[in-house]
Amino acid sequence: MVVVHLPQGSYEGGTQGDVNCYHGIPYAQPFERFKSPKPVTKASTSSGVQDATKFGPICPQNASRLEPHVYGRWPAPPNGGHPDESDCCVLSVYQPESAAQKSGQKLPVIVYMHGGAWQTGSSEINWYTGTALARDGNCVVVTINYRVGILGYMYHQGKDLACGTEDHILALEFVRTHIELFGGDPSNITAAGQSAGAYNTQLLLDLRPDLFERAIIMSSPANMAFTVENGNKIAEAVKSSLPSGQTPQTASVTELLQAQASASVKVGGLAQFAPVIADGKPPGGRHTVKDAASRKDIWVTWMQHDGSAFAALAGGFETKASDELSIKITDDVFKNPSIELAQRLAKAGHKVGTLEHQWTPEGFKLGATHCLDLPLILGDAEAWKLSPMRGKASNEEWDRRGSAVRRAFGQFARTGEVPEVLEGTEIKSIS
Structure with missing residues (x-):
């Protein structure tokens, strides 16, 4: 039995090999819909030792659009x-x-922040377990849940930050305050995320850079700026999609998710719910580094064929990484914006390295697509066994390559240095 004693209460975790796993630990009190999260307290939790051996609650959500082509x-x-x-x-x-x-x-x-176009994903599913990363990277790994879709990112006039963004901030404050009780160093925190989670990390570099020392930004739609106009447009589409007489505040969760799906179709595009950027300028690099304490070590990464998974939404299972639409989405949404983000951050005074994942598993037409780096870092063979991304590559090959990536993540979290050689990738430094 492994138990951690926090000020809010005690939690019993489980063990996988030489890694202890604690699931479903609350960092906020139960909240009302669309309300800002409040820090968890002893009074807001149950007494006695709580069971943290099983996954905790996830935010209600619709299925990911990428599941048929990527997750499986x-x-x-x-x-x-x-x-x-x-x-x-x-x-x-x-x-x-x-x-x-x-x-x-x-x-x-x-601290890992999942992606999912701000509409799907959770730390409490086995695609995103951090056991192997903690083991191979020799670091404490935290995966956070936050509100998604309508519940986390529907725009509300007069509210500066989305609920999902507020959740990220409170979670990182929780980690900063309590991670030492798990053997983690509160003065050496790396914020990491993929896709929407990467963009969230990028945003936090501007909003709350005091909460972490390093950042790993993976396949961010880095130049996107979801404006107030965008936010109002999707909010109105949601309201018009609800049953007569219902509002976002009064509708059931089922009605909300159905309205979210309908509104997404009406509005179109790759992202319909996202943090609103009031001035229309993409985040990251807004503040010039003033001293050594505010200078971050940042690793910006993307996939060689990031766009092929999204091209497959239009072209189906016959889509290839070499298709014109795949290349255009990769370049326009992920690769070039990531390079520009790295340049902005370097110009602001941060230490920045970049990485392009190029490995394609044999037999997988979409190549080194969006999310293919996830099984190299998180989850395990059992979690990803139905994913088309696995191609014909053996579990041994996935683990061998994944182990190299996980060790590199640990090295970066420990020293801030981007490794010079990483199998199956191309690395170039911008500093």
């Missing part, structure tokens, strides 16, 4: 927690046994 499951996420609107602000912690020994040496911390 339809319609529900695998082995995840149950949907719960008011209790989904939870996180999971993966603690190497070396961190649990309380020897005095604290391990670096990686």
Whole structure:
């Protein structure tokens, strides 16, 4: 039995190999719809030792559009927690046994923020377990849940930050305050995320850079700026899609999700719910570094064929990485914007490195597509076994390549240095 004692209460976790896993730990009190999250307190949690061996609640959501082409499951996420609107602000912690020994040496911390176009995803499903990353990277890994879709990112006039963004900030404040009790170093936190989670990380570099020392930004739609006009447009589409007499505040969760799906079709585009950027300028690099304490180590990455998964939404299973639309989406939405983000951040004074993932599993037409880096970092063979991304590559090959990526993540979290050689990738430094 492994138990961690936090000020809000005690939690019993499980063990996988030499990594202790704690799931469903709340970082916010239960909340009302569209309300800002409040820090969790002892009074807001149950008494006694809480069971943290099973996944916690996930934010209610529709299925990911990429599941048929990338994830390979339809319609529900695998082995995840149950949907719960008011209790989904939870996180999971993966603690190497070396961190649990309380020897005095604290391990670096990686806080991972999942993607999903701000409409899907959760830390409480087995695609995103951090066991292997904690083991191979020798770091404490935290994966955070946050509100998505209408519940997290529908625009409300007069509200500066989306609920989902507020969730990110509170989760990182929780980690900063409590991670030492898991053997993590609160002065060495790396914020990491992929796709929408990468954009969230990019945004936090402007909003709350005090919450972390390093950042890994993976396949961000880095030049996107979701304006107030965009936010109002999707909000009105949601309202017009609800049953007569219902509002976003009064509708059931089922009605909200149905309205979200309808509104997404009406508005179109790759993203319909996102953090609103009032001035219309993409985040990242807004503040010039003033001293060593505010200078971040940042690693910006993208996939060689990021756009092919999205091209497949239009072209179906016959889509190839070499198709013109695949290349255009890769260049316009991910690759070139990521390079421009890296340049902005470097110009602001940060230390920045870039990486392009180029490995394509044999037999997978979409190439090094969006999300293909995820099985190299998170989850395990069982979690990803139905994914088309696996191609004909063996579990051994996936693990060999994944181990190299996970060690590189750990090295970066520990020292801030981007490795010079990483199998199956191309690295070039901008600093």
